[in-house]
Amino acid sequence: xxxxxxxxxxxxxxxxxxxxxxxxxxxxxxxxxxxxxxxxxxxxxxxxxxxxxxxxxxxxxxxxxxxxxxxxxxxxxxxxxxxxxxxxxxxxxxxxxxxxxxxxxxxxxxxxxxxxxxxxxxxxxxxxxxxxxxxxxxxxxxxxxxxxxxxxxxxxxxxxxxxxxxxxxxxxxxxxxxxxxxxxxxxxxxxxxxxxxxxxxxxxxxxxxxxxxxxxxxxxxxxxxxxxxxxxxxxxxxxxxxxxxxxxxxxxxxxxxxxxxxxxxxxxxxxxxxxxxxxxxxxxxxxxxxxxxxxxxxxxxxxxxxxxxxxxxxxxxxxxxxxxxxxxxxxxxxx
Ligand code: PEP
Ligand code: MN
Numbered sequence: 001x002x003x004x005x006x007x008x009x010x011x012x013x014x015x016x017x018x019x020x021x022x023x024x025x026x027x028x029x030x031x032x033x034x035x036x037x038x039x040x041x042x043x044x045x046x047x048x049x050x051x052x053x054x055x056x057x058x059x060x061x062x063x064x065x066x067x068x069x070x071x072x073x074x075x076x077x078x079x080x081x082x083x084x085x086x087x088x089x090x091x092x093x094x095x096x097x098x099x100x101x102x103x104x105x106x107x108x109x110x111x112x113x114x115x116x117x118x119x120x121x122x123x124x125x126x127x128x129x130x131x132x133x134x135x136x137x138x139x140x141x142x143x144x145x146x147x148x149x150x151x152x153x154x155x156x157x158x159x160x161x162x163x164x165x166x167x168x169x170x171x172x173x174x175x176x177x178x179x180x181x182x183x184x185x186x187x188x189x190x191x192x193x194x195x196x197x198x199x200x201x202x203x204x205x206x207x208x209x210x211x212x213x214x215x216x217x218x219x220x221x222x223x224x225x226x227x228x229x230x231x232x233x234x235x236x237x238x239x240x241x242x243x244x245x246x247x248x249x250x251x252x253x254x255x256x257x258x259x260x261x262x263x264x265x266x267x268x269x270x271x272x273x274x275x276x277x278x279x280x281x282x283x284x285x286x287x288x289x290x291x292x293x294x295x296x297x298x299x300x301x302x303x304x305x306x307x308x309x310x311x312x313x314x315x316x317x318x319x320x321x322x323x324x325x326x327x328x329x330x331x332x333x334x335x
Contacts, residue, residue, distance in 0.1 A: 001033045002057045009055025010035070016053060020046050025226075027074055032057075036068055038224050064259070066216040068223040069230075074261040080229045082201045083177045084158045086121050088231050089263030092334050093324075094292030096160050096203075096265070097317060098124040100307035101137065102144035110299040112151035114314035119321045119335055122178070123148070123157040124294060128164040129306060130182050137305040145175035152177070160203050160294075166194040173200045183207045183235055183270070186218045196225020203231045203294075205267070208238040208246060212255055219262060232256060232264045233294060234285075236271035245273020245310070248281050253288040264289075269296040269310045278312060279320045283327045295320065 001010060010026065010033055017024040017037050025036035037047050044061060051059040064070045079089040088094040097120035102108045112123050127144025129137065140147070148159045158177035163169050164185065172179055178201045185191055186207035195202050202222055206215045219230045234253060236246025248271030256264045266285030268278045282293050298304045298311035312320065321335070328335050 001035065001055050003032045005033060005055035005057075009053070013050060013053055013056060016050060017047070020049075022047070025068060025224075027068075029074065029076060034073060036073060038068075065213065066220045066260070068228075069216045069219045069260045069262060071259060071261055076261060078228070078261045078263060080201050080231055080263060082122065082158050082229075084152075084156055086158050088201075088265070089291050091332070092121075093286065093328055094122060094231075094263070094265060095120040095321070095324075095335075096122040096124045096292065096294040097297045099126075099298045099304065100269075100296050100311060101126045101129050101305050102140050102147050102161075103305050105147055105150070107299060108144075108147045108151050109154065111297055111314075112155045112157060114299065115297050115317060116155045116157055118314065118318040120295075120297075120317075121157065122160055123151055123155065124160050124180075124296075125151075126162050126306070128162055128168065128172075130162070130164055130184050131306070142171065145172060149175045163191065163195070166191045169194045169198055173198050177201065178203050178231070181205060181218075183210075186210050186215065189221055192218060192221035193225055196222040196227045199227060199229075201229040201231060202227065203233055203265075205233045205235050206237070206249075206252065208236070210237075212252055212259070216256075216260055219260070230262050231291075232260070232262050233267055234264065234271070234290075235267035235294075236273075244271075244277065246271055248272060248285070250284055250288050253285065253290050257289050263291040265292040265294055266290040267294040269294065269307070269312075273310050275301065275310055275312050275316070278310065279316070279323065282320060283324065286324065286327045286331050286333065289331065 022037040022039035097115040129139035160178035162180040239247040268281035301308040301311040
């Protein structure tokens with residue numbers, strides 16, 4: 001729409017888009033409103049007729065296969081309000097920290113207090129765990145969700161936790177502030193659609209074999225269902241290298257920052273798989289322009305029920321946070 005388009009003109013265009021059989025997706029930017037037309041690509045020629053409507057500046061086909069996620073549609077960075085005063089994608093870094101899995105009340109409360117004291121602003125912890133083996137610990141499920149809600153109530157930290165099954169999405173949304181889609185589910189389109197219909201922020205992790213274009217197409221599933229609050233997470237990809245669990249793809253950060261307005265955070269815990277590499281790769285991620293971090297922290301990593309080898313003890317997490325200040329400042333960020 002033209003910079004000075006009136007509300008009546010915007011409403012008129014929305015009505016016409018819907019009459020043509022498309023869904024409209026208005027994006028109100030600082031200078032102008034852009035209205036996305038969502039629907040079958042094959043009928044797009046009909047949309048050029050919108051160009052002659054009052055208030056319309058241009059009708060532009062988005063060339064990238066991902067549309068709502070693209071910088072072509074929205075030039076400014078998206079800042080995602082996750083509740084309890086925390087915004088992801090702002091100058092202030094988002095630091096999500098906590099254990100891989102919720103294991104007991106004592107474990108999650110100790111973790112929550114420790115990460116908060118060290119400066120994290122979001123608590124993580126898995127209640128439903130995607131394990132390679134069906135014989136491994138699968139998570140505390142609904143009891144884990146209740147413990148996370150308790151930790152949130154005590155610390156005031158918003159909570160991020162994984163949804164494995166589309167049927168659990170609502171239940172998880174009742175207890176958590178951000179719904180995580182794990183690497184193994186990045187192309188579970190039924191789950192993505194479900195989370196697109198719920199109005200809760202989503203943390204979408206890149207799959208271990210997902211190209212960046214496929215990753216943004218996965219985000220597009222959530223956005224196109226009407227949920228604009230998607231946070232991307234680079235967590236390492238599978239390569240020929242066996243010295244580390246995954247290869248943290250730092251290239252992904254500047255590429256995603258160029259292609260999309262969505263915030264991008266980095267998970268050096270899964271990205272490396274070893275606690276001793278987590279701190280340097282966390283700093284590298286921030287230096288590369290990431291909007292935040294996801295770090296696994298456990299009060300007793302040696303006895304963790306999942307991912308102990310890549311989990312930091314609280315004291316090490318505290319030193320990570322101390323050292324992060326310089327990198328944050330150099331990257332034009334704050335803690
Ligand atoms: C996790 O965050 O604990 C997790 C299972 O991560 P990913 O899906 O990236 O493997
Ligand atoms: Mn984990």
